[in-house]
Amino acid sequence: MIEVILRRLISTIPVLIGVSLITFGLIHIIPGDPAIVIAGPDASVDQVESIRQLLGLDRPLHIQMSVWYMNLLQGDLGNSFMLGRSVLQAIQERLPTTLLLTAYSIVITMPLGIAAGLLAAYRQNTWVDTAVMSVALLGVSVPSFWLSIMGILVFSVMLGWLPSSGYVPPSEGILACLQSLTLPAFSLAVFQIGLLARMTRATTLEVLRQDFIRTARAKGLAEWKTVAKHALSNVMIPIITVVGLLVNVAIAGAVVIEQIFVLPGVGQLVVQGILRRDYPVIQGSILAVALILVLINLIVDLLYAYLDPRLRND
Amino acid sequence: MTESTLQAVPLEKPRNQLLSRMLSHRGLVIGAGILVVMVLAGIVGLLGLAGDALKISYQSRFVEPSAEFVFGTDHYGRSIFSRVVTGTHLSLLIGISVVAITAVFGVLIGAIAGYFPRLDGLIMRCMDALMAFPPIMLAIAIAAALGAGLLNLIVALGITYTPRTARIVRAAVLGVRNSEYIESARLSGASDGRIIVKHVLPNSMAPVIVDLTFVFAYAILAEAALSFLGVGPPPPVPTWGNIIAEGRDYLVDAPWISIFPGLAIGFSVLGLNLLGDGLRDVLDPRLTSK
Amino acid sequence: MTAMTEAATPMSSLLKVRDLRTELGKSDNPLTVVDGISFDIGSNERLAVVGESGSGKTMTALSILRLLPDAARISAGEVNFNGQDLLALSRSRMRRMSGGDIAMIFQEPMSSLNPVFTVGDQIGEAITLHQGLRGRAARARAIELLALVKVPSPERRIDQYPHELSGGMRQRVMIAIALSSQPKLLIADEPTTALDVTVQAQILQLLKQLQQEFGMAILLITHDLGVVAQFAQRMIVMYAGKIVEDAPVSEAFRRPMHPYTEGLLRSIPPLYEDVDRLLAIDGSVPPPTAMPSGCRFRTRCDYARPPCAAQIPPLKLFGEGHRAACIRHDDYEVRRT
Numbered sequence: 001m002i003e004v005i006l007r008r009l010i011s012t013i014p015v016l017i018g019v020s021l022i023t024f025g026l027i028h029i030i031p032g033d034p035a036i037v038i039a040g041p042d043a044s045v046d047q048v049e050s051i052r053q054l055l056g057l058d059r060p061l062h063i064q065m066s067v068w069y070m071n072l073l074q075g076d077l078g079n080s081f082m083l084g085r086s087v088l089q090a091i092q093e094r095l096p097t098t099l100l101l102t103a104y105s106i107v108i109t110m111p112l113g114i115a116a117g118l119l120a121a122y123r124q125n126t127w128v129d130t131a132v133m134s135v136a137l138l139g140v141s142v143p144s145f146w147l148s149i150m151g152i153l154v155f156s157v158m159l160g161w162l163p164s165s166g167y168v169p170p171s172e173g174i175l176a177c178l179q180s181l182t183l184p185a186f187s188l189a190v191f192q193i194g195l196l197a198r199m200t201r202a203t204t205l206e207v208l209r210q211d212f213i214r215t216a217r218a219k220g221l222a223e224w225k226t227v228a229k230h231a232l233s234n235v236m237i238p239i240i241t242v243v244g245l246l247v248n249v250a251i252a253g254a255v256v257i258e259q260i261f262v263l264p265g266v267g268q269l270v271v272q273g274i275l276r277r278d279y280p281v282i283q284g285s286i287l288a289v290a291l292i293l294v295l296i297n298l299i300v301d302l303l304y305a306y307l308d309p310r311l312r313n314d
Numbered sequence: 315m316t317e318s319t320l321q322a323v324p325l326e327k328p329r330n331q332l333l334s335r336m337l338s339h340r341g342l343v344i345g346a347g348i349l350v351v352m353v354l355a356g357i358v359g360l361l362g363l364a365g366d367a368l369k370i371s372y373q374s375r376f377v378e379p380s381a382e383f384v385f386g387t388d389h390y391g392r393s394i395f396s397r398v399v400t401g402t403h404l405s406l407l408i409g410i411s412v413v414a415i416t417a418v419f420g421v422l423i424g425a426i427a428g429y430f431p432r433l434d435g436l437i438m439r440c441m442d443a444l445m446a447f448p449p450i451m452l453a454i455a456i457a458a459a460l461g462a463g464l465l466n467l468i469v470a471l472g473i474t475y476t477p478r479t480a481r482i483v484r485a486a487v488l489g490v491r492n493s494e495y496i497e498s499a500r501l502s503g504a505s506d507g508r509i510i511v512k513h514v515l516p517n518s519m520a521p522v523i524v525d526l527t528f529v530f531a532y533a534i535l536a537e538a539a540l541s542f543l544g545v546g547p548p549p550p551v552p553t554w555g556n557i558i559a560e561g562r563d564y565l566v567d568a569p570w571i572s573i574f575p576g577l578a579i580g581f582s583v584l585g586l587n588l589l590g591d592g593l594r595d596v597l598d599p600r601l602t603s604k
Numbered sequence: 605m606t607a608m609t610e611a612a613t614p615m616s617s618l619l620k621v622r623d624l625r626t627e628l629g630k631s632d633n634p635l636t637v638v639d640g641i642s643f644d645i646g647s648n649e650r651l652a653v654v655g656e657s658g659s660g661k662t663m664t665a666l667s668i669l670r671l672l673p674d675a676a677r678i679s680a681g682e683v684n685f686n687g688q689d690l691l692a693l694s695r696s697r698m699r700r701m702s703g704g705d706i707a708m709i710f711q712e713p714m715s716s717l718n719p720v721f722t723v724g725d726q727i728g729e730a731i732t733l734h735q736g737l738r739g740r741a742a743r744a745r746a747i748e749l750l751a752l753v754k755v756p757s758p759e760r761r762i763d764q765y766p767h768e769l770s771g772g773m774r775q776r777v778m779i780a781i782a783l784s785s786q787p788k789l790l791i792a793d794e795p796t797t798a799l800d801v802t803v804q805a806q807i808l809q810l811l812k813q814l815q816q817e818f819g820m821a822i823l824l825i826t827h828d829l830g831v832v833a834q835f836a837q838r839m840i841v842m843y844a845g846k847i848v849e850d851a852p853v854s855e856a857f858r859r860p861m862h863p864y865t866e867g868l869l870r871s872i873p874p875l876y877e878d879v880d881r882l883l884a885i886d887g888s889v890p891p892p893t894a895m896p897s898g899c900r901f902r903t904r905c906d907y908a909r910p911p912c913a914a915q916i917p918p919l920k921l922f923g924e925g926h927r928a929a930c931i932r933h934d935d936y937e938v939r940r941t
Contacts, residue, residue, distance in 0.1 A: 018443020030459045037461070124674075137591075141584035143535050145542055146558055146576035149565065157566055211715040217671055218710075219730045219781065220703030222696075233720045252448035256539050260562075270451060271543055274458040286455050290446045309720055309765040 001312055004305045012298055019294065023287040024068050027055070027279050038277050054079075055279070077284035082276045087284035090269060095288065097167060098258070098265035102250040104178070104185035109192040109246060114239060116193065117200020122227060124205060132197065139194025145256040148187035152260075155183060165262040184261045188253045192246050199242055200235065207234045237308050244297040251289055335596050342592025348585025356403035365396035368550055376568045386570040388560060394571055397552035398578050404553050405534050405582065408468055412533035413526050415472030416479050421522065423476065424483025425510050429491060438484065441477035449474045450536055457545045464547045471536055475529045482525045486518030493517075520597040527590035531583045538579050554579050618647040618789055618821050619668070624681035626660070626667045628892070635892035637663045637676070639845035645789065645821045650812070652824045652836035652853070654868065658889035660845040661825045665791050668823075669702045686788070704734050707782035711794035713774035717766040723750075723777050724762035727784060734785035749780040754810060772803035779810065786818060793825045808835050829868055833857065838925070841865050844889050844900040847919060851926040861928035863905045899930070907932050 030037050035052035043051075052058050055078075056067055071078065077087040120132040156164035162183045168176040207213070208231055216226040255267035262268075266285050273281035305311040336342055358364050371391035379386040385394035427437040444452070453470040460466035490496060491514065499509050540546045541555025549556055554575040561571030622642045627634035638660045645651050655661045666672045668683050670690065683690040685706065693701065702708070710716045717726060727746040731737050737745055743762070750758030753776040766774055775795060782790055792811065796804035812835060815822050824835060832839050832853060839856055841849040841864060849862040860866045867885040887904045890896060896903050898913040905912070911931060919927045 014439040015442045015446055018440055019446050022443055022447075026455055026459050029456070031461065137584065137587055138580070141531070141587055142580040143538050143576065143583075145539055146572070146579065149558065149562060149572055150576070153565055153569055211710055211712050212718040214671060215710065215716045215778070215781075216718070216729075218669060218702055218708045220699040220701070220733055221729065222699060230718050230721075234718070237720065248448050252450040255448070255450055255454065256543060259543060267451075270454065274454060274543075274545060277458075279459075282455055282458065286447055286451050289448060289451060293448070294446050307720075310767045 001305065004311055005302060008298060008301055008305070012294055015294055016291075019290045020069070020072060020287065023283050023290070024065060026283055026286075027057075028061075034279075038279055040277060077287070078280035080273075080278055080281045082272070082278045082281070087280050090281065091266060091284055091288045094264055094266050094269050095292075097169075097263055098251065098254050098267060099292075100170070100177075101181055101184055101188070101254055101258070101263065101265060102247055104181050105188035105192060105250050105253075106243065106246050108185060108189040109196055110243075112189075113193040113196025114200050114236075116197035117202075118204055118227075118232070118235070120197065121201045121204035121208065129201075133201065136194040136197040136201075139190045140198070141194075142190065144187050144191050144253045145260060147190055148184060148257055148260050151183050151187055165260075167261075167263045181263075184254075184257045184263060187257055188250050191253065192249055195249065196239075196242060196246065200239060203238050204231060204235050207231050210234070237304060240307065241300055241304050244293070244300045247296050248293055251293070332596065336592070339592045339596055341588045342596065345585045345588030345590070345592055348581060349589060352402060352406060352582050352585065355399050356406040359400040359403040362400075364399035365393050368392065368552075369396075376564070378568075379570050385574040386568065388557075388568065388571045389564055394557070394574050397557050398554070398575050401552045401554045401557060401575060402578065402582075404464070404547075404551070405537060405579075408464070408471070408537045409530045409533045411468045412471045412475060412537075413530050415468065416475045416529050417522070417526055419472070419476045420479025421483050421515065424480035425487055425515060427480065428484040428487025429506065429510055429514065434484070438481070441480050444473070444477045445481075449532070450539055453536055453540060454543065454545050457540060462545060462548055464551075467537060467540060467546050470540075471533050474536070475532060479522065479525055479529065482521050483518060486521050487514050490514055490517045524590055524594040524598055527586055527593055531586035531590065534579060534582055534586070538575075616647050617644040618649075618686060619645040619823075620682070620684040621664075621668070622682040622684070624664065624667055624683065625679045626663050626672065626676060627679045628663075628676045631677075634679070636679075637845050637892060638667060640681070641842070641845075641847045643840055643847060643850060645823055647788065647821055648815075648819050650815060650822045650824065650835060650837045652826055652832040652839045653842060654826060654829060654832055654839055655842035656827060656889050658844070658891070659842040661827075661842050662793055664842070665708070665793050665823065665825050668791065669706060669708055670698055671702070671708070700734075703730055703782075704785045705787055706789045706791065707785060707787040708791040708793065709775070709778045709782050709795050711797050713771050713778055713798060714766075716778055717774055719766055722763050722765055723769070727762075727777065727781050730781045730784040745784070746780070749784055750777070752783065752814070753777075753780045755780070770803075771799050772807060775799065775807055776810070779807075779814070783814065783818070787820055789821045789823065790815070791823045791825070794827070795824070796831060797826070797828070804831070805834070811835070829871075841868065844895065845892070846900065846916070846929065847927075848901065848930070849928040850919070851928070852924075855923075855926055861922050861926065861933060862901075862930045863907050863932070864901050865928075867904075 027034055033048075035048050035055070035057050036043075038055070039048045039051050056064050059067075075088060077091070079085065080087050080090055083090050116132050116136060120129045120136075123129050152164045155162045163180055164183075166180055168180040170177045208227075213226060213230055216230045217223075221230075251267070254265060255270060257263070258265040258267040259271050266289060270282060270285045272278070273285065355364075369392060371387075374387050374391040375389055376387060376391075385398060387393055388397075423437060423441070427434045427441075447455075453467075453474045456470035456473055457466050460469060487510075496509060496513055499513050504512070537546060537553065538555035538558070541553040542559045543555075544559070546553055546555060549560065557575040558572045561568065561573075561575075564571055620642075621644070623640045624638055624642070625636060625640050626638035628637050629635050641660075641664065643651075653661045653664060663672070663676065666676075667678050668685075668690065670678070672678070678691060681691070685701070688701075690698065690701065717723070724743060724746050727749060728742040731742045731745050731749075735745070747758045747762055750761060755761050755773060755776050761769070761773070766777070769777065778795075790811075795811070796807050799807065808831060811822060811824075814820075824831070826832060836853050838850070838852050840847055841856075841862065843864050849856060849860065849865045851861070856865060857869060860869055864885070871885060885904055890900065890903065896913070898911075898915055899905070899908070899917050902908040902912040907930075917929045917931045919929045920933075922928055922933065
């Protein structure tokens with residue numbers, strides 16, 4: 001088990017290096033002179049020059065890179081042009097909203113997606129299977145941002161049940177906070193439920209074909225217990241690893257959803273950064289998100305190794 | 315499980331048998347049908363046969379869906395039907411271009427990684443790093459750096475989806491690399507390049523074709539999201555994402571502006587998903603749970 | 605005249621299978637994989653069912669316990685166990701029967717145990733189910749059973765997971781699970797095929813010893829006549845879904861009445877060499893979609909002559925408990941009677 005943990009920890013190092021290099025490189029794929037592009041069309045020569053110096057673009061590439069890594073190791077992601085303060089601070093303020101939204105959508109997704117997948121697999125090739133899988137297919141086909149607009153139209157404008165935008169931080173009341181996130185979270189969850197249901201169904205069919213399911217039936221175990229104990233235990237272990245993918249999908253969706261519902265999250269920060277060509281903000285935000293995803297995947301993999309006795313004891 | 319089903323399915327099926335299996339797969343046929351409808355709509359849009367998507371008419375602003383304007387009109391009096399149909403060829407163009415970029419680079423990178431073990435580690439760690447970012451976020455950042463526009467959007471999405479395909483190609487190549495017929499080709503003196511092109515790739519194509527169908531679907535979804543955020547081609551261009559974004563401000567009074575392009579996206583992506591599922595069932599039965 | 609239903613009945617039959625027919629695939633165009641077979645097992649008998657892949661032997665075993673895969677179903681016949689028709693039992697009654705009076709072990713000890721539960725848990729489950737023991741008592745009984753199937757240091761093994769055990773040990777665990785309810789009949793489907801030869805002999809020895817100790821019947825499914833010779837008292841030879849010969853093992857080995865049995869005997873591999881092919885008989889079992897008319901073996905039979913294509917030869921008695929389905933012996937039989 002310790003060996004598994006160590007191996008997994010070591011394997012994240014190259015990914016971290018790659019992620020930070022890609023983020024660093026982002027500013028250098030800007031065609032032409034990055035300083036001119038970042039300063040914008042109306043900028044004076046002096047403004048361009050000050051941006052060049054601020055971002056260190058006047059220095060040789062290897063110096064820029066070592067400065068980037070030195071700062072990074074100290075947790076310094078630079079300063080935002082538009083916000084006039086450190087990027088790290090801005091991210092720290094906005095991360096909880098995004099993580100809360102993501103967590104909420106995943107809490108909705110897990111039971112529904114798994115239940116739908118199990119049901120479809122167990123009733124394979126019946127109308128139940130066809131119906132559940134058709135809905136799941138619709139779920140992964142409809143864009144979440146469009147769905148959220150339709151959600152606003154129905155649940156805010158027409159029915160008046162939920163707010164159409166705005167965020168209530170948890171400090172001002174958990175219920176009000178959840179209410180402000182409900183429509184965004186469900187908009188995100190629809191795609192994820194479809195995804196999870198499809199994966200759960202495939203995994204369950206695989207497990208139901210295994211010999212040990214036949215052994216359980218041969219023992220005289222009741223059908224529901226065969227499924228609930230022997231099938232589900234083997235379905236859940238691989239499904240745990242899907243959580244990493246779900247968080248990835250949810251954060252990607254949150255970029256757009258936060259914009260629509262005016263939620264002060266990292267996604268909104270990225271989009272604002274892009275619209276104002278605030279590159280430190282863009283770099284810092286996507287780096288932070290990638291690091292969080294690497295961390296979540298690490299936790300999920302370790303959890304998997306812990307839950308699967310074949311890996312735990314080796 | 316049963317003795318009679320244990321008989322191995324022959325790997326190389328006769329072509330007409332494959333076709334008949336495709337035609338008897340309901341989802342695949344429906345998906346292909348939707349794709350055909352999309353392509354026809356794209357051609358109609360490209361030739362401008364569905365009306366002028368940019369024609370402004372202040373007399374006919376916010377017209378509800380009616381006989382004259384089947385999908386209604388927007389705040390400039392432009393026909394939503396014309397805009398959605400014209401947007402189809404943009405979505406198709408972007409989707410196909412992204413698939414082409416992904417196919418070329420994904421196959422190239424995946425084949426090299428799978429065939430040359432020495433390069434495998436480095437290449438795949440780079441792919442892992444790219445995949446550590448949420449796809450839309452990475453695409454936004456790249457597209458933003460390159461500047462708004464159709465081509466940059468395509469490049470950004472291509473970079474974003476290449477690692478997935480590369481990973482699938484690599485796995486497929488690893489699967490066939492050590493098989494006997496590759497060994498015999500090597501012994502008969504064929505060069506690495508020739509072996510890859512003549513033997514390895516044809517035998518690892520099935521999962522790649524399936525994957526590229528899904529890339530097509532993701533590209534359409536991602537393009538819509540990026541346009542919606544303002545990172546795609548700028549507004550008068552009637553991409554589906556742009557139309558939805560413009561309609562947002564008039565959601566209460568003219569919901570049809572946003573509804574119809576969204577349905578078009580859903581319909582197209584549904585078709586591609588059906589096609590992808592069907593192709594997986596037919597081409598790559600190992601991946602299917604039957 | 606149908607000798608088909610007239611099984612060679614041992615003194616007291618525990619299980620009577622009559623005209624069992626099992627089909628696979630769509631019901632409008634089914635493939636018959638078990639085609640109207642009848643046989644009996646005595647209450648203390650070791651019976652082997654022999655045949656190649658595709659002969660229907662595994663489907664026969666699964667039919668008895670109603671454990672067929674979804675695509676298959678029993679379309680006709682009767683499976684009478686201890687006076688009860690198993691095919692007429694309700695699902696819950698059948699569940700009490702399987703794993704209770706009838707237990708089964710499978711070919712793949714690697715995959716037949718659930719990888720995420722301990723050995724003790726999986727034996728305990730069967731004990732709880734059929735004997736109502738729980739907790740400490742169930743655990744004690746599980747350790748007892750592991751000792752019974754000669755698993756060394758059972759107190760330690762009981763808390764291990766299947767992947768920590770060798771193939772032979774896993775098969776012993778499967779046997780322990782099967783024995784937990786003290787079954788009257790144990791069905792063993794190729795229990796030793798996946799194991800190497802020395803372990804194979806140990807497992808067969810164990811099964812034989814347990815069979816005598818508990819006075820149960822064992823139905824052993826195998827393609828290996830070497831295993832039959834080591835283990836069984838009587839053998840049934842199946843070909844393409846039908847029984848072609850049914851005889852005491854010594855009798856069948858000395859005087860096979862069906863050319864297929866003869867071929868099988870000629871193909872017994874040399875000792876301690878596992879060959880999965882029957883070298884002495886050309887070709888393979890025809891698929892259910894392309895059955896020849898008349899005798900199904902005639903396409904591979906050295907003795908085949910035109911009348912063989914006319915009709916499916918019925919099983920006929922050729923002496924004490926010896927049935928075979930071959931018209932080659934008709935003249936002989938006429939002379940004898």
